[in-house]
Amino acid sequence: MSAEAILEQNQRAAVLAIGTANPANCVLQDEFPDWYFRVTRSEHDPKLKAKMKRICEKSGIRKRHFHHTEEMIGSHPELLDRALPSLSARLRITADALPELAAAAAEKAIAEWGRPATDITHLIFSTNSSGGVPGPDVRLAALLGLRPTMQRTALYLHGCSAGAAAFPVAKDLAENDDRARVLVVCAEAIVIGFGAPDEANPNGVVVNSLFGDGAGAVVIGAGPVAAVERPIFHMVSSSQATLPGTEPAVWVRLGESGLGYIVSAELPALVRGSIEKCLVDGVAPLGLAAGARGGWNSLFWAMHPGGRAILDSYEAALGLEPGKLAASRHVLGEYGNMLGATIIFVLDEVRRRRQGGDVGGDVDCEWGVMLALGPGLTVETMVLHAAGSRDEK
Numbered sequence: 001m002s003a004e005a006i007l008e009q010n011q012r013a014a015v016l017a018i019g020t021a022n023p024a025n026c027v028l029q030d031e032f033p034d035w036y037f038r039v040t041r042s043e044h045d046p047k048l049k050a051k052m053k054r055i056c057e058k059s060g061i062r063k064r065h066f067h068h069t070e071e072m073i074g075s076h077p078e079l080l081d082r083a084l085p086s087l088s089a090r091l092r093i094t095a096d097a098l099p100e101l102a103a104a105a106a107e108k109a110i111a112e113w114g115r116p117a118t119d120i121t122h123l124i125f126s127t128n129s130s131g132g133v134p135g136p137d138v139r140l141a142a143l144l145g146l147r148p149t150m151q152r153t154a155l156y157l158h159g160c161s162a163g164a165a166a167f168p169v170a171k172d173l174a175e176n177d178d179r180a181r182v183l184v185v186c187a188e189a190i191v192i193g194f195g196a197p198d199e200a201n202p203n204g205v206v207v208n209s210l211f212g213d214g215a216g217a218v219v220i221g222a223g224p225v226a227a228v229e230r231p232i233f234h235m236v237s238s239s240q241a242t243l244p245g246t247e248p249a250v251w252v253r254l255g256e257s258g259l260g261y262i263v264s265a266e267l268p269a270l271v272r273g274s275i276e277k278c279l280v281d282g283v284a285p286l287g288l289a290a291g292a293r294g295g296w297n298s299l300f301w302a303m304h305p306g307g308r309a310i311l312d313s314y315e316a317a318l319g320l321e322p323g324k325l326a327a328s329r330h331v332l333g334e335y336g337n338m339l340g341a342t343i344i345f346v347l348d349e350v351r352r353r354r355q356g357g358d359v360g361g362d363v364d365c366e367w368g369v370m371l372a373l374g375p376g377l378t379v380e381t382m383v384l385h386a387a388g389s390r391d392e393k
């Protein structure tokens with residue numbers, strides 16, 4: 001069925017509101033190696049610090065926000081010594097941090113949505129930074145004043161696709177009942193995996209140079225919208241592909257010393273070699289693939305910015321014109337890679353640029369693709385249609 005035909009159907013879910021939030025503590029990327037090596041008391045290791053400086057310079061990141069501060073790390077020596085168990089301490093810290101951060105983003109989304117928080121029927125909370133039940137979602141629901149009869153779903157440890165993985169779940173819930181209004185919230189506090197540099201694990205230097213904290217929230221609903229509701233993006237179809245044999249490329253694991261996150265140096269090349277086929281499989285049945293309707297450049301893109309080199313790989317593999325990934329590069333620059341929360345920041349930035357008319361041609365693209373990679377290697381894709389860009393004008 002073509003994308004248009006799907007869109008014509010009643011009950012198509014749409015993003016109705018978006019909110020984002022970050023912790024106040026902000027570290028400029030060009031000051032980060034000094035900050036990190038001081039905070040982790042690792043000044044004795046100039047070689048690794050020089051490597052981190054090289055990575056930070058090439059990261060495309062200007063600043064990042066963190067819940068953890070120098071004082072907090074100073075009062076938790078177990079976070080720096082991998083020989084000491086630290087998971088409980090990390091989970092206690094994030095148990096306090098995540099609901100507040102998530103609520104800050106969700107309150108903005110609910111305010112934009114325009115209906116009372118008690119009209120939310122479902123909450124999907126997704127994070128890599130927690131592991132308990134009852135989890136941060138329960139406190140988040142209380143902070144927001146959601147109904148106790150509202151349905152909660154928690155997703156844990158989906159890596160950088162933690163946000164994108166929640167969208168198809170919300171879409172299905174919304175399309176199953178046109179009265180459903182699903183609040184999706186993704187929040188991350190990377191103190192869950194923060195640690196001192198380790199010569200034996202140069203990947204840790206990369207992860208510590210890229211990841212940051214943030215929360216994103218969206219309200220999703222289908223069917224007839226209330227007078228105050230304003231659809232932003234219609235969610236046309238979703239697809240997920242797991243690339244065979246790529247399990248070692250990205251993995252996330254909770255252990256005694258917190259969250260371990262490995263990203264292979266091969267990842268940018270792997271993305272370059274495989275992404276177009278995944279996209280063709282995911283969107284070609286809708287008639288949106290390269291070659292149709294002007295190719296990949298005729299779409300707008302909301303790519304999760306896993307790292308500068310990942311975005312470069314998308315551009316190279318798909319032949320994207322410079323500027324097509326401007327929203328993703330902007331979010332990477334201002335906040336770093338906030339794991340699952342990032343994709344919601346990118347959607348917000350795509351929306352902002354479309355409304356401001358400053359996207360270098362993307363305003364004219366009514367169809368778009370949201371995409372993020374997660375451990376697996378899993379490619380999460382969602383075809384979007386910008387509300388108001390066609391017969392709704």
Ligand SMILES: CC(C)(COP(=O)(O)OP(=O)(O)OC[C@H]1O[C@@H](n2cnc3c(N)ncnc32)[C@H](O)[C@@H]1OP(=O)(O)O)[C@@H](O)C(=O)NCCC(=O)NCCSC(=O)CC(=O)O
Nearest residue numbers: 058059160203263264265267304306307308309310372373
């Ligand atoms: C880290 C970078 C900014 C570095 O930039 P460049 O590649 O241009 O620079 P470069 O080749 O000179 O590399 C700088 C130094 O970093 C090292 N280096 C690079 N990638 C590494 C990795 N994954 N593990 C360990 N070391 C690594 C290089 O060997 C080099 O060391 P030396 O200087 O000693 O020789 C970039 O490679 C990047 O953006 N990589 C992608 C990061 C990533 O995988 N993110 C995805 C997370 S998962 C995710 O978020 C999913 C998703 O994307 O959707």
